Amino acid sequence: MHYESTRDSERRVTPAGAILMGLSEDGGLFVPEVIPTLPEGALSELREMNYRQRAVYVMRLFLPDYSVAELTDTVSRAYSPGGFDTPAIAPVKMLDRNTGFLELWHGPTCAFKDMALQVLPRLLTSAAAKNGEKRQICILVATSGDTGKAALEGFANVEGTRILVFYPRDGVSHIQKLQMTSQEGRNVGVCAVNGNFDDAQTTVKEIFSDPGLREELSRRGWMLSSANSINWGRLLPQIVYYVSAYCDLLNAGDIREGERVNFCVPTGNFGDILAGYYARRMGVPINRLICASNKNDVLTDFLHTGVYDKNRDFYTTVSPSMDILVSSNLERLLYELSGRNDRETAGYMASLKEQGRYQVSRGIREGLDSLFAAGSCDDQETKAVIARTYANGGYLIDTHTAVAYGVLEKYRRETGDDTLAVVVSTASPYKFCGAVLEALGERPETAGPELIGRLEQVSGVPAPRPLKALLGKSVRFDRSFDREQLPGVVRDFLA
Numbered sequence: 001m002h003y004e005s006t007r008d009s010e011r012r013v014t015p016a017g018a019i020l021m022g023l024s025e026d027g028g029l030f031v032p033e034v035i036p037t038l039p040e041g042a043l044s045e046l047r048e049m050n051y052r053q054r055a056v057y058v059m060r061l062f063l064p065d066y067s068v069a070e071l072t073d074t075v076s077r078a079y080s081p082g083g084f085d086t087p088a089i090a091p092v093k094m095l096d097r098n099t100g101f102l103e104l105w106h107g108p109t110c111a112f113k114d115m116a117l118q119v120l121p122r123l124l125t126s127a128a129a130k131n132g133e134k135r136q137i138c139i140l141v142a143t144s145g146d147t148g149k150a151a152l153e154g155f156a157n158v159e160g161t162r163i164l165v166f167y168p169r170d171g172v173s174h175i176q177k178l179q180m181t182s183q184e185g186r187n188v189g190v191c192a193v194n195g196n197f198d199d200a201q202t203t204v205k206e207i208f209s210d211p212g213l214r215e216e217l218s219r220r221g222w223m224l225s226s227a228n229s230i231n232w233g234r235l236l237p238q239i240v241y242y243v244s245a246y247c248d249l250l251n252a253g254d255i256r257e258g259e260r261v262n263f264c265v266p267t268g269n270f271g272d273i274l275a276g277y278y279a280r281r282m283g284v285p286i287n288r289l290i291c292a293s294n295k296n297d298v299l300t301d302f303l304h305t306g307v308y309d310k311n312r313d314f315y316t317t318v319s320p321s322m323d324i325l326v327s328s329n330l331e332r333l334l335y336e337l338s339g340r341n342d343r344e345t346a347g348y349m350a351s352l353k354e355q356g357r358y359q360v361s362r363g364i365r366e367g368l369d370s371l372f373a374a375g376s377c378d379d380q381e382t383k384a385v386i387a388r389t390y391a392n393g394g395y396l397i398d399t400h401t402a403v404a405y406g407v408l409e410k411y412r413r414e415t416g417d418d419t420l421a422v423v424v425s426t427a428s429p430y431k432f433c434g435a436v437l438e439a440l441g442e443r444p445e446t447a448g449p450e451l452i453g454r455l456e457q458v459s460g461v462p463a464p465r466p467l468k469a470l471l472g473k474s475v476r477f478d479r480s481f482d483r484e485q486l487p488g489v490v491r492d493f494l495a
């Protein structure tokens with residue numbers, strides 16, 4: 001099996017090559033040339049497995065150039081009892097008869113990004129070896145908050161790699177910032193960018209597509225790669241938890257074999273929900289994928305109108321990991337829904353770059369309408385959802401998950417669709433203590449990690465250990481830069 005670029009399907013690379021390069025040189029994203037389907041009876045087999053075995057099973061279908069032993073080793077280290085605080089790894093909690101929460105925040109940094117970023121470093125270093133790559137790998141990451149920390153934790157002290165993370169200076173929560181700026185490890189760097197997430201992401205993409213800079217770094221023994229969700233190695237481990245959640249629902253008797261379920265996904269860069277799309281294509285009985293946005297509702301508008309238009313105000317919200325106007329992974333979906341038309345996909349992306357907008361074809365719109373639903377929640381609604389969910393039985397959710405649950409409730413009211421739905425729960429509420437406390441009627445005066453204890457007292461829900469450990473950590477990285485300075489920052493980091 002090969003992978004091809006969404007902007008030029010003649011550009012073909014091996015699976016390991018796709019993971020190593022991250023982004024195609026034409027600016028496109030790599031996708032598998034065919035999406036493997038689950039063979040007859042696979043779900044019955046997968047039901048009997050634990051999370052790690054399910055991960056090997058699914059990943060093997062997409063990565064034929066990795067051995068089963070290699071994948072087994074990668075997955076066992078990634079989803080280890082030391083890193084995850086529950087043996088289920090990604091448990092589904094049923095809130096009522098037809099609403100489940102897929103908890104993806106039991107890993108070392110308490111957000112769903114761990115699901116992929118605990119796996120990616122090993123996929124990447126194996127890929128380098130398979131490709132006979134002699135250079136060391138420098139990972140560049142633009143983060144809206146959670147990716148940065150998860151990538152730092154995944155790559156810290158990994159031989160042959162360095163990692164440099166850029167986050168929007170005023171665009172992440174206090175706890176997210178401290179998680180990153182206190183990161184330990186000899187191969188890590190963290191910088192604030194004066195701008196928002198899109199500024200950081202666009203600059204990182206420009207650095208990747210700057211042949212002069214790449215060549216200069218290459219001469220010095222470095223290759224650049226990405227840990228952003230544009231890397232296939234990020235997306236693939238995310239497909240696993242959709243498959244796994246379906247198996248868990250079957251095992252718990254919440255659904256019958258073959259019964260379809262909906263997933264409602266709090267969405268920013270479109271990586272998480274796209275993994276759900278691939279799971280559906282593989283044959284997991286998924287009915288609708290419901291895309292939930294915060295006040296930055298560019299995706300909601302897109303899914304309702306077929307017009308993607310980023311020329312709009314950017315809002316800073318209580319769900320910062322979704323404060324995004326350019327959802328990179330949408331490109332992969334456009335490629336699939338256009339019938340894998342590289343010219344058409346490249347055209348949309350050129351129009352996005354030049355005019356900040358594009359309108360998709362009728363064919364794509366029909367595809368979108370048949371698979372997706374969409375909605376948004378502003379901050380006030382989000383907090384009301386947190387309060388309500390906690391009041392009805394003590395279940396505490398974070399701001400991102402609350403956006404999704406709020407959108408699911410609206411969807412159900414509007415459509416009457418009461419299919420069992422799984423809300424993808426993407427972060428521990430303790431990563432966003434300030435907003436969650438406010439939702440519960442408190443008035444926190446500060447924003448630091450001292451709020452963790454306060455939220456524990458107010459809610460009676462224990463905080464995850466890695467977040468409690470932040471109290472007393474010191475800041476190692478405190479510099480901020482303008483966009484134009486970032487190429488220089490990369491040069492210095494690798495000097």
Ligand SMILES: *Cc1c(COP(=O)(O)O)cnc(C)c1O
Binds near residue numbers: 112146147266400
């Ligand atoms: C990254 C993130 C999201 C958005 O996921 P995408 O894959 O970017 O759509 C939602 N919630 C949390 C907590 C996140 O960290």
